[in-house]
Amino acid sequence: MSSSSKKSPLYTAYSGSALLETPLLNKGSAFTADERLAFNLAGLLPPRYETIEEQVSRAYMQYKSFDTAINKHIYLRAIQDNNETLFYRLLQQHLEEMIPIIYTPTVGDACEQFSDIYRSARGLFISYQDRHQLDDVLRNATKRKVKVIVVTDGERVLGLGDQGIGGMGISIGKLSLYTACGGISPAYALPVMLDVGTNNEKLLNDPMYMGLRQKRVNQAEYDEFVDLFIQAVKRRWPDAIIQFEDFAQPNAMPLLQRYRDKICCFNDDIQGTAAVTVGTLLAACRSKNAKLSEQKVVFVGAGSAGCGIAEQVISQMVAEGISEAQARSQIYMIDRFGLLTDTTPGLRDFQQALAQSSAAITDWSYSSEFPSLLDVMNCAQPGILIGVSGQAGLFTEPVVRAMKKGCAMPIIFPLSNPSRQVEATPEQVINWTEGDVIIATGSPFAPVAYNGRLYPIAQCNNSYIFPGIGLGVIASKARLISDEMLREASKTLAAASPKANNGEGGLLPAFTELSALSKQIAFNVAKVAMQQGLALELDDAMLQQKIEDNFWLPQYRHYKRVSA
Numbered sequence: 001m002s003s004s005s006k007k008s009p010l011y012t013a014y015s016g017s018a019l020l021e022t023p024l025l026n027k028g029s030a031f032t033a034d035e036r037l038a039f040n041l042a043g044l045l046p047p048r049y050e051t052i053e054e055q056v057s058r059a060y061m062q063y064k065s066f067d068t069a070i071n072k073h074i075y076l077r078a079i080q081d082n083n084e085t086l087f088y089r090l091l092q093q094h095l096e097e098m099i100p101i102i103y104t105p106t107v108g109d110a111c112e113q114f115s116d117i118y119r120s121a122r123g124l125f126i127s128y129q130d131r132h133q134l135d136d137v138l139r140n141a142t143k144r145k146v147k148v149i150v151v152t153d154g155e156r157v158l159g160l161g162d163q164g165i166g167g168m169g170i171s172i173g174k175l176s177l178y179t180a181c182g183g184i185s186p187a188y189a190l191p192v193m194l195d196v197g198t199n200n201e202k203l204l205n206d207p208m209y210m211g212l213r214q215k216r217v218n219q220a221e222y223d224e225f226v227d228l229f230i231q232a233v234k235r236r237w238p239d240a241i242i243q244f245e246d247f248a249q250p251n252a253m254p255l256l257q258r259y260r261d262k263i264c265c266f267n268d269d270i271q272g273t274a275a276v277t278v279g280t281l282l283a284a285c286r287s288k289n290a291k292l293s294e295q296k297v298v299f300v301g302a303g304s305a306g307c308g309i310a311e312q313v314i315s316q317m318v319a320e321g322i323s324e325a326q327a328r329s330q331i332y333m334i335d336r337f338g339l340l341t342d343t344t345p346g347l348r349d350f351q352q353a354l355a356q357s358s359a360a361i362t363d364w365s366y367s368s369e370f371p372s373l374l375d376v377m378n379c380a381q382p383g384i385l386i387g388v389s390g391q392a393g394l395f396t397e398p399v400v401r402a403m404k405k406g407c408a409m410p411i412i413f414p415l416s417n418p419s420r421q422v423e424a425t426p427e428q429v430i431n432w433t434e435g436d437v438i439i440a441t442g443s444p445f446a447p448v449a450y451n452g453r454l455y456p457i458a459q460c461n462n463s464y465i466f467p468g469i470g471l472g473v474i475a476s477k478a479r480l481i482s483d484e485m486l487r488e489a490s491k492t493l494a495a496a497s498p499k500a501n502n503g504e505g506g507l508l509p510a511f512t513e514l515s516a517l518s519k520q521i522a523f524n525v526a527k528v529a530m531q532q533g534l535a536l537e538l539d540d541a542m543l544q545q546k547i548e549d550n551f552w553l554p555q556y557r558h559y560k561r562v563s564a
């Protein structure tokens with residue numbers, strides 16, 4: 001790849017130090033002699049003209065000099081805030097090495113330490129106090145033509161609970177993947193943090209904490225604020241995709257239900273997670289010649305992710321030919337107090353439809369009020385176990401061994417993030433099942449050597465889904481994101497599984513394949529959107545062309561000057 005793209009020149013009114021301080025435009029030492037003259041840069045840069053490849057070499061050398069993941073993260077974020085093209089070029093060249101640094105697990109530390117490691121502004125911090133001037137706030141965004149917004153209120157960041165303003169780290173991380181893996185130009189990507197306070201006492205008492213120093217506002221105030229935000233976005237960027245990220249359980253589903261038919265939005269933790277998990281389950285079932293509809297599925301954590309996945313699993317089982325009632329009878333949701341049944345008090349409405357009938361478990365033996373995870377393993381003998389509890393260590397040795405007794409090749413997905421919240425490590429699961437297991441985790445884990453075999457560990461993370469959905473929506477100008485579009489993303493992912501296709505290799509494609517996979521997801525998802533009348537009518541060649549045209553690559557463009 002050359003360091004300057006063949007694209008037409010970009011006209012800009014910026015010059016001098018303002019140009020160097022604009023991360024979307026800054027090329028640093030790669031500004032050519034002509035550009036340095038035209039843009040008043042003489043003397044502001046070391047004299048040697050460098051290619052982007054040379055800049056990447058230096059940046060990588062510096063990156064390597066940091067020995068902790070968080071310091072590497074801070075370093076990469078500094079490059080992002082200084083020169084976005086260089087940041088994405090560096091990432092493109094070292095994707096597998098750097099994704100765990102800009103995304104899970106390190107992004108979890110970055111959220112927890114957000115105020116301590118804060119260096120410079122990015123995105124929009126919209127506090128409750130700004131609620132009557134939201135149009136002004138949105139007008140201040142450095143990005144003018146926003147197409148994707150990742151918004152959080154920081155109340156449930158990964159499995160780390162309420163991180164207040166630190167949630168901004170996750171919005172930034174998700175959008176970095178939109179660009180690195182889905183080709184969405186960084187010029188179109190806006191991270192947003194809605195600061196309504198925090199209930200995290202540690203943060204409230206931390207003198208460094210940069211967010212509103214108050215408890216979270218009450219529900220009525222919250223709902224009104226979020227609605228004002230959504231309406232302001234609709235006025236400013238009517239076609240933008242809004243991705244809800246890491247909202248806590250009481251708000252995640254209600255917000256999705258309130259807005260999903262009105263604006264182009266989705267909840268990543270409910271729908272993105274469901275899409276990636278069903279896709280990975282389909283691949284896992286196919287690789288052992290089984291059908292998903294034949295399986296009993298146990299979830300540990302009946303929250304946004306667990307219930308979102310469970311509903312999609314049920315849809316998939318029905319699509320395979322069993323009745324909905326039968327499919328529901330094969331789902332076991334376990335939360336803090338054990339199995340959810342129709343006698344469990346205080347269930348949320350989205351949990352109720354997933355509760356087991358107490359009549360179905362009358363012949364089970366268990367000692368507490370509701371069956372525990374171990375009871376469910378012994379009595380239901382499931383083929384699939386999914387962890388989305390955010391609680392480390394819940395898949396204990398007795399639990400995994402009990403599961404193995406009832407199933408020759410269990411499918412076990414401890415999906416909680418970041419790595420330290422995982423329900424069991426891959427190494428433990430492989431040891432306790434004597435290697436007869438299909439495993440995927442939410443955060444990255446190194447391959448595990450067991451009995452002379454090396455087990456690659458698939459990362460079942462919604463990052464396989466959202467970049468492609470975003471690209472497909474942008475290319476086809478889809479108005480909404482439907483369940484059918486998400487199901488299509490699952491199918492596309494499952495079809496790309498090396499293990500299911502060839503009997504060996506990873507359960508999911510490597511992250512280095514993500515750009516190609518995202519284009520495929522974009523294409524298939526856009527076709528479904530068109531069939532549903534939700535998008536532009538394009539023939540296949542035109543759609544393909546739109547996807548390519550919208551796929552931004554980290555290459556410098558030539559600049560020409562316009563007068564201010």
Ligand SMILES: NC(=O)c1ccc[n+]([C@@H]2O[C@H](COP(=O)([O-])OP(=O)(O)OC[C@H]3O[C@@H](n4cnc5c(N)ncnc54)[C@H](O)[C@@H]3O)[C@@H](O)[C@H]2O)c1
Pocket residue numbers: 156157158159160248249268269270273276300301302303304305306334335336337387388389390391394415416417418421441442443460461462463
């Ligand atoms: N891999 C992925 O792509 C992915 C996507 C989304 C969420 N997640 C992870 O899943 C976890 C949960 O996310 P969520 O959005 O569903 O959160 P959530 O808060 O909505 O749900 C978590 C649920 O776990 C339950 N729980 C807590 N302790 C438990 C215990 N000891 N036993 C059983 N259940 C228990 C809680 O009561 C809650 O209902 C997080 O760690 C998150 O990082 C992973």
Ligand SMILES: O=C(O)C[C@H](O)C(=O)O
Pocket residue numbers: 104157158159246268269416417442461462
């Ligand atoms: O952020 C991730 O890595 C996945 C998911 O959205 C989560 O909340 O854990």
Ligand SMILES: [Mg+2]
Pocket residue numbers: 158245246268269
């Ligand atoms: Mg999330």
